[in-house]
Amino acid sequence: MFADFMAENLNFRPSPVPLNAKVILAEGQGKKFRTVVAVDESDNPIGYAMWVPTFDFHHAVDGAAIQELYVQPRHRGRALSFRLAAAIAKRIQKDGGTFLTAPVLTDDAKRLKLVRRATVGFSLEQVYLSGRGFRELIELEDADIKTLVRKLPKPEATKEP
Secondary structure (H helix, E strand, C coil): CCCHHHHHCCEEEEEEEEHHHHHHHCECCCCCCCEEEEEEECCEEEEEEEEEEECCCCCCEEEEEEEEEEHHHHHCCCCCCHHHHHHHHHHHHHHHCEECCCCCCCCCHHHHHHHHCCCCCCCCCCCCCCCCHHHHHHCCCCCCCHHHHCCCCHHHHHHHH
């Protein structure tokens, strides 16, 4: 299911990371992140959300940041993503948390309409830097402004190991 998410949303196939059931079970039970899984009547996974506890500096409160949320295409249109978010909210509230935050893909007008009925959105773009681009940025920490701008990593560098 994770590979399907990566292919659909990030155009990666196979997954560029070694994330599999074993890693999710080992890391997703609170060590690095937490996971909730939705299952069908036959107990087969049909969706999941991965999240981490976080802190809102503006309001000085604990909460959760949903890092990943995916529902298999044939199970969409039933607000399953909100059920996954509700499960996370219930868990984080038990730990004293009072909010959720998450990136939302903007390619589906129905999705956005539903999400905007319940949430506050901000005009921003979530960016990502990794691989060779990440290492190149580290080298620019003490660079003068001209060198820094000239040597900023290219977006393609993030897709390289």
